[in-house]
Amino acid sequence: MSLQADDKSPDAPVAAPRGWLRAAIVAVLAIAFVGSAIGFVGFLSQLRGAEMKPAGKADGIVVLTGGSSRVSDAMELLAAGYGKRLLISGVHPTNAASDISRSLSDNQSLLNCCVDLDRSAVNTRSNAAGTRRWVHERGFKSLIVVTSNYHMPRAIVELSHAMPKIELIPFAVVGDKWRDEPWWTSGATLRLLLSEYAKYVAAEVRVRLANVGLDLAPDLADQPTGSLLSHRPATAQAN
Incomplete structure (x- = not known):
């Protein structure tokens, strides 16, 4: 009996x-999982369903390029006098200057006088x-930010x-698909x-760590001023 008890006793603490x-x-x-779900709900609550x-x-x-109608909406704001100049950030280097001119022919005079292009941007950061450099060069103190509604929270984190x-004054562009059907019914959305x-979330974490001195990914160095082109409209890269 005692031998059997001794054989079993080492297994109990393990x-x-x-x-x-x-x-x-x-x-x-x-x-x-619960924290992520709550955070996702909070993220969704920031998204506007109407412009x-x-x-x-x-x-x-x-305007941060990449979504449908972002540039045309930004041009409408410029035409309505909501800002003095417009920066189109994220223009693809291979796009011809005539591309956006054809799509926005009604605003040709504004394109020629009051629009600057940034071809250096490849992501939101x-x-x-690029926007920081443009704002400092122009001496601006306030900025209307135009991008898609789902992209706006991250854009504001990076820009602020x-x-x-x-x-920063957000103007969230709401796509037709977003208005036509609930997001939870579309797997792609x-x-x-x-x-x-x-x-x-990744942007928020990186920015919060940077604010307390733990900058794991230092800010991108400013590009040369030649990367900002005036009066050279063109289409854009995806964001």
Whole structure:
């Protein structure tokens, strides 16, 4: 009897820690899932379902290219006097200057006088770097930001980090598909939102760490001023 008890006794202390470890892993995963779900709901609450004109005018307007009708909406704001100049950020280097001129022929005079292009931006963070340079060169203090509604939260995070002293006024562009059907009924839209939410969280984490001195990815260096082209309209890269 005593020999059998001795054989079993070493297993008892090992089983308990393994059980606690499994329970701890499950608990952490559950907390992470719930936290992510709550964060996603909070992210969705920031997205506007309808376009609303800016609350006021600003010194300049920047449109972050990549979504349908962003540039045309930004041109309408410029034509209505909401800003003095427009920066189109993220213009693809291979696009011809005539492309956007053809699509916005009604605003040809504005394209020739009051529009600048940034061909250096390849993502939202470099959009912010190029916009910061443009704002400083022009001496602007306020800016209307034009981009798609799902992209706006991340754009504001990046732009406010790059230009903390500049007033940012969002103008969220709402696509036809967003208005025509609920996002949860479209697998493509849901995937887009989940992807954008992950990028938004990553940007928030990086910016918050940078604000407390833990800059794991230093800001992009400003590009030479030659990367900003005046009066040279062209189409854009995706964001």
